[in-house]
Amino acid sequence: MNTDTTINPMRVHVAMQAEILGRTIKQIIGEPVKFIDTASEADLIIFDSVRKIEKDFDKKKSYLCIWGVGGSGYITKPANLPENVTVVHGADLLTNLLTLLSDLNKKLTPIAEVEKVIVEESSSELLPDALRILVIDDTVKHIASAKKGLIGHRLTTATGYQEAMELLGNEKFDVVLTDLHLPMSSKTMGDKFKLGELVPYGILLMIEAARQGAKKVAVVTDLSHHDDPFSAAFDHYSRFSISIEGAKVRMLHARVSDEGKDWAEALQRIAE
Numbered sequence: 001m002n003t004d005t006t007i008n009p010m011r012v013h014v015a016m017q018a019e020i021l022g023r024t025i026k027q028i029i030g031e032p033v034k035f036i037d038t039a040s041e042a043d044l045i046i047f048d049s050v051r052k053i054e055k056d057f058d059k060k061k062s063y064l065c066i067w068g069v070g071g072s073g074y075i076t077k078p079a080n081l082p083e084n085v086t087v088v089h090g091a092d093l094l095t096n097l098l099t100l101l102s103d104l105n106k107k108l109t110p111i112a113e114v115e116k117v118i119v120e121e122s123s124s125e126l127l128p129d130a131l132r133i134l135v136i137d138d139t140v141k142h143i144a145s146a147k148k149g150l151i152g153h154r155l156t157t158a159t160g161y162q163e164a165m166e167l168l169g170n171e172k173f174d175v176v177l178t179d180l181h182l183p184m185s186s187k188t189m190g191d192k193f194k195l196g197e198l199v200p201y202g203i204l205l206m207i208e209a210a211r212q213g214a215k216k217v218a219v220v221t222d223l224s225h226h227d228d229p230f231s232a233a234f235d236h237y238s239r240f241s242i243s244i245e246g247a248k249v250r251m252l253h254a255r256v257s258d259e260g261k262d263w264a265e266a267l268q269r270i271a272e
Contacts, residue, residue, distance in 0.1 A: 137159065250270045
């Protein structure tokens with residue numbers, strides 16, 4: 001029996017506001033690691049501004065935050081970052097980078113293969129009554145399930161509060177379906193931003209969607225009322241619809257399968 005003893009190199013994604021420093025890091029590290037273009041498949045993400053990574057932040061990954069470098073996102077040492085973020089001054093980084101990477105590599109949980117959600121392109125034409133739908137959710141699986149379940153409609157997706165607010169302000173949608181909890185936006189919290197912390201932005205987006213002219217709006221959470229007190233309060237409000245600025249609005253517990261949320265069922269429920 002042949003055994004493959006090849007050890008895959010650590011996969012590193014560099015998300016730098018200071019692009020020159022990013023190129024320098026890649027030159028110094030060289031062969032010990034494999035640089036990749038996407039944060040979703042990386043073991044380690046190196047960054048110098050939280051706004052470069054907040055959209056795809058994952059508490060299961062390792063992060064290296066660089067501060068104190070001219071032109072970067074942090075001139076003073078950042079606070080309130082999660083435990084999986086190592087914070088290093090730029091002056092120390094360039095002289096001790098390989099040691100830091102070695103220490104971080106020892107902490108990594110080996111990943112044999114990164115799960116990829118593949119959404120097959122549909123050749124289906126638009127439905128005669130196709131709706132312009134915006135789905136807002138920070139979970140890759142749930143975005144993929146929206147693309148599968150809402151085929152035939154004009155679908156737009158967003159993964160965060162700020163992105164969704166910009167879309168609502170610039171485009172018109174017939175239907176808006178949003179998750180309840182989304183990652184905190186650095187644009188609303190400034191220096192006190194807590195990376196990865198979830199906020200019930202769905203309630204605000206529900207109001208904004210109605211204000212911007214959507215005719216049907218729903219907050220669709222996958223959290224059980226046993227797991228989250230805010231979700232538990234939905235048990236009362238999920239029994240009926242309300243009207244906001246002329247829009248029909250529902251607060252729903254999603255039907256969830258291994259593929260993700262059943263967005264088509266949510267769409268049907270707000271059409272009832």
